[in-house]
Amino acid sequence: MEQTQTPQDSFATADLTDLVACPVCDTLYHFPSIPSGGQGRCARCHHLLIAPRANAMTRIVMLAVTATILMITAVSFPFLTISTHGLNQQASVIDTILAYSDGLMVPLSLAMAGLIVVLPLTRLSAILYAIAPMALGHRPARGAAHAFRVAEQLKPWAMAEVFIVGVAVALVKVGGLATLTIGPAFWAFAALVVITVLKDNFMSSLIIWKTLEARGAT
Template sequence: MNAAAPQTEINPDEIIVCPTCDAAYHLQRPSFDERAVCERCHTALITPRRKAGMQIIALALSVLILVVAAVCFPFLSIRAAGATNSISVLETALAFRGEAYGPLAWVVLGFIVVIPFVRAVLSIYVLVPLVFERPVYRGAKEAFKWLDRLHPWSMAEIFVLGCAVALVKVADLAEIRFGAAFWMFCGLVVVVLVQDSFLCRWSVWNSLVHPRKQ
């Protein structure tokens, strides 16, 4: 892409600004499966894909299913001194009610469960009318803004990595086995990463600002 040259009047619709380094460029729309990349910091600016909207919706539905299942199924089981116990993520948070670490447990639950769930719902809310060529829903622009704002706070992958490291360290004290929920969280991490890689923020925002005439 070519850097925007100074001029008296600039059409905002023909300018794109890199979200990382603030470099401004004259807008050049790439074809499907091509990428428009910032020359300064190499951030991907436009990444259109064929049928990406339907793929993102399918992945968002997968996220909803995985989040609900991961909360309900056992996360791990511990066996020590002949006794075995298993616990889910939700049961862990409830177990800290009234304790000093209670608020922290609920904050962690929000980062690894609530925020991925909300982002999946927002994705569906924004993309369904665009994919099926319907009028955009009320508040779709604000919903898309929140979808992007919540991205740094979705920390399922950090949770999975932290649990794996912590449980390896205590493996000598007890027999520990990962439950179904742990592997669901691993799947959730992969699905969320793929979903974010398919999402072209510029394309979605352009469709929201300039919807197709019915």
Template sequence: MAEGATNRLNLERLIACPKCDAVYEIVEPAPRERAVCARCHTVLIAPRRRAGKQLIAMAVTVLILIVAASVFPFLRIGAGGVHNDSSILDAAFAFSGPLAALSLAVLGFIVVVPMMRLMLLIYVLVPVVRNRPAAPGARAAFRFAESLGPWSMAEIFALGCAVALVKISDLAEVNFGPAFWMFAVLVVMIVVQDTLMCRYSVWKSLET
């Protein structure tokens, strides 16, 4: 019995690198310092003061930008005197048959999945920031939000749009709509949010 408790205690003092699976004993760094994997230099622990409030504010902002970017015109394309404005939702529902399924899948990856991930993060962090007990199912919610990370493809969509615009710029007149700039801002904010979040600190807060 004592041996099992000792093994459990030892496991609780270990942390694995999410990139290369190297295992280390947890040594919590001081504020503004970071614990980095010696093998692949991935940041393992990076505690920051008031990071929870900043993450919630950024998540709410990105949610608003996602909704607005889905509705407002993304591009204005003109050729032969004819111009057409298109939003992300217009593009998703413009096709039928197999292409409709593909468009809805793209919409899910660039809009629905990021929104789900942000709402789960807000659900998890709000009680923690307010120094209250974790919300029901918070650990499962945060684990699910982390599993959605590879399927959140807003950045890939932005790169794909950039490549497509270069190719069609010689064939038609292309103007960026307000949704394009909103999408550019939210992509940057998503990257900053992922960099700012210390997952170890979130798990530790949920456990206590």
């Protein structure tokens, strides 16, 4: 963040509570005041630290609600229909997960259910729990800071998006053998990928932490 003093200057007089560290290179900065629409990048490694947006909280909540609805659609509606020699077989994500629920494949089934359905939904709920009351102008809910920490920790593990890439590859392979019809769940997943990227873009962890702290979240 170019307008702050260099880290060395700031240590002697630093008020430790307003120091923030770059998550990539650990350079310390004073929490800067950046106008809405501006960007604060690390002076050393150029990692984007904060990018305040007007109504960011409301937008995050709306995107998270949209993502939750898409997620439920994606899981419960047919993902694709395979037709070959007059036979039709529909498959939803739940069918796919249950297909591996015997014997040695059980761990695979549990891992799929966890990574594709349970973790992303848990993360969305944690984000909504932490942010929705503040977006509506209330005090943070009890345990909001804890919920947001869970959401941050789950981020690398919520892989609904990776599933769609895997499925796209499989579709190309199977496409030659049978007629495939893409179901509504496929499009819900595709939209989910876009919404997730938008939401994570709007969601500056640093600003949410500061807001939670300022409003006395526990």
